[in-house]
Amino acid sequence: MMSHSADITKAIPGVAGLMSSIAVAALLFMPSSVAQEPEQLPQTLFTNVNVWDGTSDGLSENQRVLVEGNLVKTIGDETLEANADATVVDGGGRTLMPGLIDMHTHLALLRPIQEVETTWDGFALGAMASESMRSFLDKGYTTIRDICLGMPGIARAIERGLITGPRYYHGGACLSGTSGHADWDQVNAPKGREGTFERMGLVSINNGPDEYREAVRWNMRNGASVIKLFVGGGVASQFDPLESVTATAEEIRAVVEAAEGFGTYVCVHAFNDKSVNLALDNGVRCVEHGFLMEEATVQRMAEEGQVLSLQAWIGYKSFAKPEEITGFTAESIRKAKDVHANTDKVMGWVKKYGVETFAGTDMYDSTMVPLVAEDLAVRQRWFEDVEILRQNTSNAAKWLAATGPKNPYKEGPLGVVAPGAYADLILVKGDPTQDVSILFDHENNINLVMKDGEIYKNTLN
């Protein structure tokens, strides 16, 4: 990198001599690590690629994309050149597009909830999560958002390059009331006892606005960029019927206010219509699931510009056969069938009213993670291929950036291929804007994965 003194000598020739002797003297006394800093950041030049930029309706053909350091520097035609020592990747006519983003993961939940409660500790969960993170990268997911059971230490270790994984946004410990969706302690637990998940800091059980406020701030302290709150009943839990409302207006407002104090926002787990409306009435901007919404509520979300986080694979495909889900009780199977019965209708309304959407798989179990990209193909039932791609790139990135000061990745935008954007790129055989399902066959069709300017997978040769 150019030093400031070198810039000044060019700008003011009269002081050039003096400044250069100061610069030389400064260099002599600099620690060697600083003095030897390379002049130029490493470059990678992708040639012969068709670019899907994360937002457009189609591809820009026969392009070159130059990456410098961890950012995209330039996009151009065949005249675009790189430094002599740049790494050159001949794309062979493949599609270069932004890395995929999964906005709803739970990497600490690879084993069934009750098995974790009685068997595992944080060490084992972290080790299991590490395998999943490698798996997400191989499948072209360069960013994930762990929206319940966030692991702050994992986030720090990825950021420092100590473990390999996608960019890791998290919501810290998800917030539930007693008997809410994250109250996973055993059925015979005494009142007020912390279950295993809560002791590990992965969930937080609160009652009353004050407890919720403290829990939000604790998450912020632990590097959460967003807050996840359970407002209504869920499927995999045992004490919250689907029609239940598990937080009060006052509690929701306390959570929203505390999150907004840090410049970020709240995503709620809400299936039933009443819980979605209660959340929206009290300042929530982001709804997860929403599978049991009425048509008027879907329309309301569109009109008010709220965002719906889609879990199409879970609702439409997995819940069609819930008896095959590991660890599901008879009660969870019954709930899953009710959700499945409504999914097609709600997704149709989401498309009809043009609700803002991004996609998160919620494919948490170790049998599901290998299938994550099937979530894109399931959405072909309701959305155009390019809409589906945006749900996993630029739309998702918009809401990651909306976490404001708590966004851990602020150097450039994610989810797009553009000058100044993070170099999170995948090279795909074929044209996913015509058929997203090609992304499911990641072994054959996702030939290169770059995150932060670094190549993590390359099967081109």
Ligand SMILES: [Zn+2]
């Ligand atoms: Zn979930």
